[in-house]
Amino acid sequence: MITLYAFKWVPPFAQGLVRDLRVRWALEEAGVPYATRLLGLGDQDQPEYRAIQPWGQVPAIEEDGLVLFESGAIVLHIAERSEALMPRDPAGRAKTVQWVTASLDSVDAYIGPLADIDLFHAGEAWTAERRPQVVETIRRRLDGLARRLDGREHLEDRFTAGDLMMATVLRGLRDTDLVTGHPVLGPYLARCEARPAFGRALEAQLAPFRENEPAMENA
Ligand SMILES: N[C@@H](CCC(=O)N[C@@H](CS)C(=O)NCC(=O)O)C(=O)O
Known part of the structure; x- marks a missing residue:
């Protein structure tokens, strides 16, 4: 167990x-x-x-x-x-690993600094200058992800561990409207979160x- x-x-x-x-x-x-x-x-x-x-x-x-x-x-x-989390065929497996890695390296890594500012350094003078830059960088990352997801239910042709990881990463922006207010990413996250699991x-x-x-x- x-x-x-x-x-x-x-x-x-x-x-x-x-x-x-x-x-x-x-x-x-x-x-x-x-x-x-x-x-x-x-x-x-x-x-x-x-x-x-x-x-x-x-x-x-x-x-x-x-x-x-x-x-x-x-x-x-x-x-x-x-x-249920990863297709058995080699290409499907490789794509799942790709999206798990992308969620961490290409999205989460950019979201972390915002949490640092908003949760751990809120109100400190330096954040006023830094925060807009961090948000802009996140927006560019989200734009790339949204272009991929536009017209799709999931990152590939079915739900995989890649979506699971990406959804949990996007949840890290729950105190902003960067995801919830986004026409593609908001519904994508909602779809993932609607899963009974x-x-x-x-x-x-x-x-x-x-x-x-x-x-x-x-x-
Ligand atoms: N890269 C690690 C990060 C783990 C991580 O940041 N865990 C946080 C909770 S989400 C934690 O334990 N924080 C307490 C600490 O750092 O002392 C992973 O994905 O497992």
Whole structure:
């Protein structure tokens, strides 16, 4: 049985965005059952967990002695065993790997700096100058993606792990209208999120956050 490492709780701005969502979604699409090990405060820095994930981040998985980190690598590993995530023919497999890689290298890498500005450095003077440049760069990345998706349901001729990864990357812009207000990307993301497996994965990530909500100070 696969054991997935995830967080017990994260602040609301990150809930629904933590990268174990990708792994949960892939497992749901593939119909593979899994157990979770939830990391609390300080667990990330313990040597036992650093031996599993060098930077103390989530997600990571363990299965029959195999330890794997990096959400893209884990999703592809799951896709290897499920046609629901990756076609069996060599070209279909190659295209799936291509889109998983593109979601991370060609889209996510450009979205990260905006989250950094909006979530971790909000209100700092330097962000006023930098933010418009970051948004413009993201827009150009989204334009390329939208041109690909215009007139298509998915990145290829069917849903694959590439769409799963791309959708979770696009969710990282949920506090802006860059995706939700986009005539091609908004409906694309909505289509991906309408999949029952996504709903189950999201709920599985959010449930522990509700259960482990920190007590309000002075409450
Ligand atoms: N490239 C890694 C990134 C993992 C990552 O950034 N995880 C975040 C949660 S989404 C995390 O654990 N952050 C806490 C930290 O960095 O201490 C992957 O895709 O798995």
